Amino acid sequence: MAGGEDAGKARQPGDAPGEASLGRRLLALTLTFGKFGGITFGGGYAIIALLEDDLVRRKGWLTQDELLNIITVGESTPGPIAVNTATFVGYRLAGVLGGVVATLALVFPAWLVIVLVSSCYLAFRDNTWVAAALAGIRVAAIVLIARAFLRMGRGVPRNAANLAAGTLAFVAVALLDLNALWIVVGGLLFGVAWYGVRPRLREGAE
Amino acid sequence: MIYWTLFWTFAKVGLFTIGGGYAMIPLIQQELVDRHGWVSLEQFTDFVGIAESTPGPFAINIATFAGIHAAQTEGADPILGSVCSTGGVVLPSVAIILLIAGAFHYAMRHWAVRAALEGAKPVVVGLIGAAAFTLLSHTLMPGGGAGFQWLAAALAAALFLLTQWVRLGAVALILLGAALGLGLRCFGIAL
Structure with missing residues (x-):
C-alpha cells in the first residue's frame, strides 16, 4: 500500500518495491517470507531480527521506525508475533493481497516441515545430528537477535526517558518474566504521557 | 465435524x-x-x-x-x-x-497515536534484548544437572565478534550456526 503519503510518514524512496509492479512485489514477498518461515525457529524474535537485517538493512523496503511500529502493533494484538509482523509488512508493501501472500509464504514451510516430521518425530527428536545442527542454529539465532537489539537500540533517540523505559522493559521480561503485552501497553501509555506534553509531536511534524 | x-x-x-x-x-x-x-x-x-x-x-x-x-x-x-x-x-x-x-495511516494523524508509538519504541527494543538474554541464559545454563555450557558461550562470543568485523547476512549466520553444530558433531562434540 503506497498511498496515504500525506498522513504521517512516507516510506523512504530508494529501491523500495513500492514502484515495482504488484506481481513483482508479491513474488518478492513470497520469496522473502518463505525464506524466513523455513529458517527461523522459536519465538517471533528471530523473525524480527531477520526482518531488520533483510528488509531494513539490505533491501530498504522499510525504515527502522516503521519496523518498530509494526512490532509494537504485532505485540499488542492477538496472535503469533511472526504472523502479525508478516501480515503487516505484506500489507505495507502490496496491500491486502500482500498481507495474505506474505502470511501464507511464512506459514507454508513451517507447516510442511511438521507434516513431514510428524510421523517420525520421536526419531527426529532423538537424532543427534539433527540436535547438533539445531544447537548450532540456536547459538546463531541468539547472536542474530542480540545484533538486532544493538542496531535497533542505536536507532532510538538517546535520552534519559527512553533509556529508563527500555531498561525497565528488559528487566520486567528478562528477569521478572512478565507478559510482554503489559510491557508494550505500558510503553504506549508512557508515550502518551511523556510526549503528550511536548508540542513537537502535537503539531504533526514527526 | x-x-x-x-x-x-x-x-x-x-x-x-x-x-x-x-x-x-x-x-x-x-x-x-x-x-x-x-x-x-x-x-x-x-x-x-x-x-x-x-x-x-x-x-x-x-x-x-x-x-x-x-x-x-x-x-x-x-x-x-x-x-x-x-x-x-x-x-x-x-x-x-x-x-x-x-x-494505520489515518490513526497516525492523531498526535496521541504517534506519541504512544514513540513511547513504545524503547520498550520494544528492551523486549528484543530480553528475548536475546532469555534464549542465551537457557542455552548456557540449561539446568537439569547440566553445568555451564562453555563451548556454546565461546561459540556465541566468536560468532558475535565475527558479525562485527564481517558483513554477514542473517541467513548466512543461521547456516553457519548449523554447519558449526554439525562440524563439532563430526568430532563427537555435542554443543
Whole structure:
C-alpha cells in the first residue's frame, strides 16, 4: 500500500518495491517470507531480527521506525508475533493481497516441515545430528537477535526517558518474566504521557 | 465435524493469546489435553519440544502438530486436519492486522497515536534484548544437572565478534550456526 503519503510518514524512496509492479512485489514477498518461515525457529524474535537485517538493512523496503511500529502493533494484538509482523509488512508493501501472500509464504514451510516430521518425530527428536545442527542454529539465532537489539537500540533517540523505559522493559521480561503485552501497553501509555506534553509531536511534524 | 472443531479451537487460541507464541501453550494444552482429549500430556510435552526445535514460528508448528494428531485420533485425514488447525490459528491475526494496517495511516494523524508509538519504541527494543538474554541464559545454563555450557558461550562470543568485523547476512549466520553444530558433531562434540 503506497498511498496515504500525506498522513504521517512516507516510506523512504530508494529501491523500495513500492514502484515495482504488484506481481513483482508479491513474488518478492513470497520469496522473502518463505525464506524466513523455513529458517527461523522459536519465538517471533528471530523473525524480527531477520526482518531488520533483510528488509531494513539490505533491501530498504522499510525504515527502522516503521519496523518498530509494526512490532509494537504485532505485540499488542492477538496472535503469533511472526504472523502479525508478516501480515503487516505484506500489507505495507502490496496491500491486502500482500498481507495474505506474505502470511501464507511464512506459514507454508513451517507447516510442511511438521507434516513431514510428524510421523517420525520421536526419531527426529532423538537424532543427534539433527540436535547438533539445531544447537548450532540456536547459538546463531541468539547472536542474530542480540545484533538486532544493538542496531535497533542505536536507532532510538538517546535520552534519559527512553533509556529508563527500555531498561525497565528488559528487566520486567528478562528477569521478572512478565507478559510482554503489559510491557508494550505500558510503553504506549508512557508515550502518551511523556510526549503528550511536548508540542513537537502535537503539531504533526514527526 | 472434526475439521470444523479443529479450526474453531485454534481460531480461539489465535484470538485469545497476545504476546507471542509461548503465551499459547497453556490454552492449547487446556483445549487439546483436558477438553477434547486428542493428545495425552506426555504427547503434548513432546509437541512443545518438537515445535521449539523445528524451523518456523512456534505457534504454527504446534498448531500443525496438534491438528495432525487430533485428526488421526478421530480417524480423519491428518493433512486436512493440520490445514484447519493452522488456518484457524493464523486467521484471527491476519484479519485483525489487516484492519489495523488499513487504518494505520489515518490513526497516525492523531498526535496521541504517534506519541504512544514513540513511547513504545524503547520498550520494544528492551523486549528484543530480553528475548536475546532469555534464549542465551537457557542455552548456557540449561539446568537439569547440566553445568555451564562453555563451548556454546565461546561459540556465541566468536560468532558475535565475527558479525562485527564481517558483513554477514542473517541467513548466512543461521547456516553457519548449523554447519558449526554439525562440524563439532563430526568430532563427537555435542554443543
